[in-house]
Amino acid sequence: MTLDTRSTRPGPTPAATRVPTPVRPAYKKRMRLADTLQTLCVTSVALVIALFLADGGAADFGTAADTLTSIGIVTGLVGSDLLLVMMLLAARLPPIDRAFGHDSAMALHQQLGKPALYLLLGHAVFLIGGYAAAENVNVFAETWSMFGSLPDMPLAFLGLALLMAVVVTSLVVVRRRFRYEAWHAVHLLGYLAVLVSIPHQLSVGGLLAEGTIARYYWLALYLGVAAAIVTYRFVVPIVRSLRHRLVVDRVERIAPGVASLTLTGRALNRLRADGGQFFIWRFWSHGLWWQAHPFSLSAAPTNDSLRITVRALGDASADLPSVARGTRVSFEGPYGIFTDRARTAPHLVLVAAGIGVAPIRSLLESADFAPGGATVLLRSHSVGDSYLSTEIIELCQRRGAELRILAGQRPPRGGSWLPADAAAARITLATLVPQLRYSDVYVCGPRRFTDAVVRDARSAGLPTRQIHYERFDW
Ligand SMILES: Cc1cc2nc3c(=O)[nH]c(=O)nc-3n(C[C@H](O)[C@H](O)[C@H](O)COP(=O)(O)OP(=O)(O)OC[C@H]3O[C@@H](n4cnc5c(N)ncnc54)[C@H](O)[C@@H]3O)c2cc1C
Incomplete structure (x- = not known):
C-alpha cells in the first residue's frame, strides 16, 4: 500500500471534536420533515380503509362471496394508494428530496413496487372470486362476463398487465439486461397503467359513486399527484432551463x-x-x-x-x-442530500474512488469546516491515478484538510475497500481517522467500494445518520 499523507494540519484531534456535540438543527429539521411525510403516507392508507368502512364495508363479511369481494375492494384501494405514493416519490418533489434524498426516495419507490402489484393482483383475484361465488359461476365465466358487460374493465385489465411489465422489468436481474433508456421507456408505462385504471374505479361498485365524499377525495388524490408530477418533472425544469x-x-x-x-x-x-x-x-x-x-x-x-x-x-x-x-x-x-446540509457531526470525512471523486471534490470545496476539521481519503490503484487529484491536493492545502491517498491493488478476497497490504494489516476507517466517532462520513465510488466503506463505518459503531453515500447506478 502507498499511504501518502499530505496534510496542512495532520496534528492532534481538534479539541472541538473530542466531545460529541448536539445533533445539528438542520438534521433535526430534516428528520421532522421525514416523519411528517411518513405520517402523511400512513394516513393516506388509513384514510382509504376508512372510506371503505364509512361505506358500511365492515358489514360486508357475512358470506364467503361478500368476504372475498370486500377483501378485493380493500386491496384495490390500498394498492392504488400505494401506487400514488410511488408516483409522488418519483415526482422529484422538493420536500421529498430534502427529507430523504433522491437515492432513498427512489429506493423506497422501488420497494413499494412489489407490494402495490401484489395488492392489485389480489384486488383482481378476490373480486373475480367474490363475484363468481355470488353468481354461482366459475371464475373464467365471471372474468369473461366482466369483460363483456362492464365497458371500463378491459382498460383495467390492460392497466394491470402494464403494471406487471413495469414491476418485472424493474427486478434487478431483469433490469440489468436492459439499456437504461429502454428500461426507462417501459417504466413510463406505469403512468399509462394508472391512467387507464381510473375509469373502472369510478364506474364499478358503489364506494366511489357520483356525489359521494369518497369520490371527491379519490379524484383529489389523483389530481394532486398529477399536478405534482407535471409541475416538478416538467414545468419547473423547463422554466429553470429557460431562465438560467x-x-x-x-x-x-x-x-x-x-x-x-x-x-x-x-x-x-x-x-x-x-x-x-x-x-x-x-x-x-x-x-x-x-x-x-x-x-x-x-x-x-x-x-x-x-x-x-x-x-x-x-x-x-x-x-x-x-x-x-x-x-x-x-x-x-x-x-440529493449528499451535501454539507445533511451533516450531523463536527468532523468531516470524505472517501472517494474512481469518478466518485466528482461530488466529493465539490463537497470539499463548499463544506463548512475549520482547518483540521476534514479528512479526505482517496482510493486508487496507484498514486496519481485519481481523477482531479491535483485539484483535491490544492484544495486540501488551501482549506487545511488532511489528505490520505490510499493506493494499491484490492485484496483478492474479503471485501475490504483498502489496498491489500492495508487490509492484511487490519487497517480500518477507524484507524485512518482517529476522530471517526465525531465525524460524518461521505462516500462515493463504485458500488462494491461504497458498500465496503459503509460496512467499515458501521462496524466502527457509526450511526446511520453519520454515514452518507451517493450511488451512480440505477
Ligand atoms: C446521482 C448520480 C450521479 C452521477 N454522477 C456522475 C458523475 O459525476 N460523473 C460521472 O461520470 N457519472 C456520474 N453518474 C453516472 C452517469 O449518470 C452514467 O455513467 C451515465 O448516465 C451513463 O450514460 P451513457 O449513455 O454514457 O451509458 P449507458 O450505456 O446508457 O449506461 C452506462 C451505465 O450508466 C448508468 N446510467 C445510464 N443512464 C442513466 C441514468 N439516466 N440514470 C442513472 N444511471 C444511468 C447505467 O447504470 C449503465 O450501466 C451519476 C449517476 C447518478 C445516478
Missing part, C-alpha cells in the same frame, strides 16, 4: 475517457445548488438531445458557472467531451 440559459463554456479532458465540462448561465445562485448535489442534464446537440443523464457537480457552484466531470461509461458519456462550445443545456435539479 446554461451553455457549455469549456471542455477539459483530464484523463483518458474523463472530461470536466464547465457550463455557464445566468443567476445560478437562485438554484441554491450545493457541492455534492447532482442534476439531470440534457445536452442539445446531435445524438444527445433525446437522452438525459445524471451527473454530480464536481466544483462548488458559482453564480455563473456549474461544472461536472464525466467518465465515459457508455455512448452518451463518451460523446460528451466532444460537445461544441455554446451547446445549450437543459436540466432538472439540483437533487
Whole structure:
C-alpha cells in the first residue's frame, strides 16, 4: 500500500471534536420533515380503509362471496394508494428530496413496487372470486362476463398487465439486461397503467359513486399527484432551463475517457445548488438531445458557472467531451442530500474512488469546516491515478484538510475497500481517522467500494445518520 499523507494540519484531534456535540438543527429539521411525510403516507392508507368502512364495508363479511369481494375492494384501494405514493416519490418533489434524498426516495419507490402489484393482483383475484361465488359461476365465466358487460374493465385489465411489465422489468436481474433508456421507456408505462385504471374505479361498485365524499377525495388524490408530477418533472425544469440559459463554456479532458465540462448561465445562485448535489442534464446537440443523464457537480457552484466531470461509461458519456462550445443545456435539479446540509457531526470525512471523486471534490470545496476539521481519503490503484487529484491536493492545502491517498491493488478476497497490504494489516476507517466517532462520513465510488466503506463505518459503531453515500447506478 502507498499511504501518502499530505496534510496542512495532520496534528492532534481538534479539541472541538473530542466531545460529541448536539445533533445539528438542520438534521433535526430534516428528520421532522421525514416523519411528517411518513405520517402523511400512513394516513393516506388509513384514510382509504376508512372510506371503505364509512361505506358500511365492515358489514360486508357475512358470506364467503361478500368476504372475498370486500377483501378485493380493500386491496384495490390500498394498492392504488400505494401506487400514488410511488408516483409522488418519483415526482422529484422538493420536500421529498430534502427529507430523504433522491437515492432513498427512489429506493423506497422501488420497494413499494412489489407490494402495490401484489395488492392489485389480489384486488383482481378476490373480486373475480367474490363475484363468481355470488353468481354461482366459475371464475373464467365471471372474468369473461366482466369483460363483456362492464365497458371500463378491459382498460383495467390492460392497466394491470402494464403494471406487471413495469414491476418485472424493474427486478434487478431483469433490469440489468436492459439499456437504461429502454428500461426507462417501459417504466413510463406505469403512468399509462394508472391512467387507464381510473375509469373502472369510478364506474364499478358503489364506494366511489357520483356525489359521494369518497369520490371527491379519490379524484383529489389523483389530481394532486398529477399536478405534482407535471409541475416538478416538467414545468419547473423547463422554466429553470429557460431562465438560467446554461451553455457549455469549456471542455477539459483530464484523463483518458474523463472530461470536466464547465457550463455557464445566468443567476445560478437562485438554484441554491450545493457541492455534492447532482442534476439531470440534457445536452442539445446531435445524438444527445433525446437522452438525459445524471451527473454530480464536481466544483462548488458559482453564480455563473456549474461544472461536472464525466467518465465515459457508455455512448452518451463518451460523446460528451466532444460537445461544441455554446451547446445549450437543459436540466432538472439540483437533487440529493449528499451535501454539507445533511451533516450531523463536527468532523468531516470524505472517501472517494474512481469518478466518485466528482461530488466529493465539490463537497470539499463548499463544506463548512475549520482547518483540521476534514479528512479526505482517496482510493486508487496507484498514486496519481485519481481523477482531479491535483485539484483535491490544492484544495486540501488551501482549506487545511488532511489528505490520505490510499493506493494499491484490492485484496483478492474479503471485501475490504483498502489496498491489500492495508487490509492484511487490519487497517480500518477507524484507524485512518482517529476522530471517526465525531465525524460524518461521505462516500462515493463504485458500488462494491461504497458498500465496503459503509460496512467499515458501521462496524466502527457509526450511526446511520453519520454515514452518507451517493450511488451512480440505477
Ligand atoms: C446521482 C448520480 C450521479 C452521477 N454522477 C456522475 C458523475 O459525476 N460523473 C460521472 O461520470 N457519472 C456520474 N453518474 C453516472 C452517469 O449518470 C452514467 O455513467 C451515465 O448516465 C451513463 O450514460 P451513457 O449513455 O454514457 O451509458 P449507458 O450505456 O446508457 O449506461 C452506462 C451505465 O450508466 C448508468 N446510467 C445510464 N443512464 C442513466 C441514468 N439516466 N440514470 C442513472 N444511471 C444511468 C447505467 O447504470 C449503465 O450501466 C451519476 C449517476 C447518478 C445516478
